[in-house]
Amino acid sequence: MLVRMTGKPPSPVTPPDRFGAPTSPQTGGRSAPATPTEPPTPKGAGSEADPEESSPEGHVFRLIGEYLRPHRRPLVLTVVFQIVQTMATLYVPTLNADLINNGVAQGDTDYVLRHGGFMLAVTLVQITAAGLAVYFGAKAAMAVGRDLRADLFAQVQRFSAAEMDRFGAPSLITRTTNDVTQIVTMLVMALTMLLTAPIAAVGGLALALSLDVPMAGVLLAAMPVVAVVIYGIVRAMIPASRIMQRCIDGINQVMREHITGIRVIRAFVRDDHEQRRFSDANAELTDASLRVGRVQAFFGATAMVFGNITAIAIVWIGAGRIADGTLQIGDLIAFLTYAGQILGAVMMSMGVFMMLPRAKVAAGRIREVLDTEPGIANPAEPVTELVGLGELDVKGVTFRYAGAEEAVLRDVDLVARPGQTTAVIGSTGSGKTTLLHLIPRLFDVDAGAIRVDGVDLRDMDRALIARTIGLVPQRAYLFSGTVGSNLRYGDPDASDEDLWHALEVAQAADFVHAMADGLDTVIGQGGTTVSGGQRQRLAIARTLVARPKVYLFDDSFSALDTATDAALRAALATEIADAAQVIVAQRVSTIRDADRIVVLDAGRVVGTGTHEELLATNPVYHEIVTSQLTLQEAL
Numbered sequence: 001m002l003v004r005m006t007g008k009p010p011s012p013v014t015p016p017d018r019f020g021a022p023t024s025p026q027t028g029g030r031s032a033p034a035t036p037t038e039p040p041t042p043k044g045a046g047s048e049a050d051p052e053e054s055s056p057e058g059h060v061f062r063l064i065g066e067y068l069r070p071h072r073r074p075l076v077l078t079v080v081f082q083i084v085q086t087m088a089t090l091y092v093p094t095l096n097a098d099l100i101n102n103g104v105a106q107g108d109t110d111y112v113l114r115h116g117g118f119m120l121a122v123t124l125v126q127i128t129a130a131g132l133a134v135y136f137g138a139k140a141a142m143a144v145g146r147d148l149r150a151d152l153f154a155q156v157q158r159f160s161a162a163e164m165d166r167f168g169a170p171s172l173i174t175r176t177t178n179d180v181t182q183i184v185t186m187l188v189m190a191l192t193m194l195l196t197a198p199i200a201a202v203g204g205l206a207l208a209l210s211l212d213v214p215m216a217g218v219l220l221a222a223m224p225v226v227a228v229v230i231y232g233i234v235r236a237m238i239p240a241s242r243i244m245q246r247c248i249d250g251i252n253q254v255m256r257e258h259i260t261g262i263r264v265i266r267a268f269v270r271d272d273h274e275q276r277r278f279s280d281a282n283a284e285l286t287d288a289s290l291r292v293g294r295v296q297a298f299f300g301a302t303a304m305v306f307g308n309i310t311a312i313a314i315v316w317i318g319a320g321r322i323a324d325g326t327l328q329i330g331d332l333i334a335f336l337t338y339a340g341q342i343l344g345a346v347m348m349s350m351g352v353f354m355m356l357p358r359a360k361v362a363a364g365r366i367r368e369v370l371d372t373e374p375g376i377a378n379p380a381e382p383v384t385e386l387v388g389l390g391e392l393d394v395k396g397v398t399f400r401y402a403g404a405e406e407a408v409l410r411d412v413d414l415v416a417r418p419g420q421t422t423a424v425i426g427s428t429g430s431g432k433t434t435l436l437h438l439i440p441r442l443f444d445v446d447a448g449a450i451r452v453d454g455v456d457l458r459d460m461d462r463a464l465i466a467r468t469i470g471l472v473p474q475r476a477y478l479f480s481g482t483v484g485s486n487l488r489y490g491d492p493d494a495s496d497e498d499l500w501h502a503l504e505v506a507q508a509a510d511f512v513h514a515m516a517d518g519l520d521t522v523i524g525q526g527g528t529t530v531s532g533g534q535r536q537r538l539a540i541a542r543t544l545v546a547r548p549k550v551y552l553f554d555d556s557f558s559a560l561d562t563a564t565d566a567a568l569r570a571a572l573a574t575e576i577a578d579a580a581q582v583i584v585a586q587r588v589s590t591i592r593d594a595d596r597i598v599v600l601d602a603g604r605v606v607g608t609g610t611h612e613e614l615l616a617t618n619p620v621y622h623e624i625v626t627s628q629l630t631l632q633e634a635l
């Protein structure tokens, strides 16, 4: 039979995970209100709304149009070769009819050879044009994919911690990989079929009409019937694909949690529970896939039946007309070929429309990232150099996390002078880490200001902030690579001697020496191949290599034993004697010698002074100290 099932519906691929996190305020610059108002919902998104429902088709076409614009050349070539290929495809049945009528039927071998040669040449043109059309179409589509990924990556790099929190790392990864793939896949199909299909349908019909009007009527009658049936099936496919997409989301989530939390699962012997969760999600996906499969099977069978009914009608009418001498056998064969081409074209274009729901969701999610203005932008005329030694002044700072009801920090003051150590202590959840994250401008304050050498952070160039302030985070992160490449994150030009010196100060030289390849020892992603304490010390060394003016240690000594902690602080005291140090710690012994201790309680500063002053006057500090040391030890 002539009808080929080329309009195959898209195969299930991993869909994007869903974005349902609360939206955040776009606080940026000095104009940020003291009490943040409710954030505007980003375009194409909605914390409540289902992104699949809320992203119109326009998203896909606008996005594709925008990204195809720079690739006009391959696009134009695709169109040209598509037209050539389709014309040649339409021409071949006419030539074939001619060959049969005037060559085969007449027994004219010479005609068959001459005409056959020409037909072969047209087929060659058809094949070459088809190949080139696919090549340039894929080239344009891949270029769109590459540009989308590059723009998404660049945009995510501009994001502040607030936007990162809002989208979440897994979602940003899925958007950059899977969602882009959805767009590219649809684009490849669209470039290959959307143009060919209407030309083949209209051209085939025109040629059929020119051959025999009554028989072309069969095709004309069949086309709308097939289109209506396929439309109905596509309508059924859309909700089925949507359900399947949600099921794959579910399975992704279970899988992600399983991989991330494998140690906890093992520790609590929850393997069976996790296995059940996975089995449930898996069964749900299987059911949904079967539902989609049933719709596809029905689609295939129905299309085939209609195609064959059309072919039978053509043969039936054609046979009668051949018998009464009004139609030639070659024309009947040409008719059957046109019927196949026309119905195939209708089905192929339906295949593209079946991909639309998924591409639509993907485009909405991509647009959402691209349209999100980073809350923290570089100032228009940034300060690029500081003249002072690096005096940090936190003044009247209030901060609330996006979506949170209460401010985490209220009216916080803190001064860290060069050559001095300022410690921050407080119960867990009192806001210490948050305060430290505000200093390198990972978030912007809602009220108050943070200045270094009298310059507001919001007036400073981001590169200057990074050069001036060195944060050793609570959970040190190391990149996949070597010890050396991780340390050079602080300064790409640092020599091996510089690295070893930093390691000595950070009390890390001994264990790095003991590693098989020293500085060239490979570190697993996230630093999983070193211990927590080693990771902390490597992170400290990395910051030392950068030589900032202000050091922020966020509980960076917590994984060290007391002796190493003391040795490290002693080494730091001489190594970075001129720098300002802010140390957050839980252990009183770590901070008792600090020049100034700031006591935080529920986001407020409840005391500032030396260990002795606070012990004598501050009940919160007194309580923290006596919970760890005897009064004798404390004094």
Ligand SMILES: Nc1ncnc2c1ncn2[C@@H]1O[C@H](COP(=O)(O)OP(=O)(O)OP(=O)(O)O)[C@@H](O)[C@H]1O
Residues within 6 Å of the ligand: 165, 401, 402, 404, 408, 426, 427, 428, 429, 430, 431, 432, 433, 434, 435
């Ligand atoms: N990204 C975030 N989004 C929303 N709330 C947050 C976020 N990070 C922290 N919080 C909340 O802010 C409060 C202060 O957290 P923070 O980590 O600053 O406390 P901390 O004093 O450093 O605690 P710890 O000593 O346990 O590290 C906590 O109530 C916490 O739940």
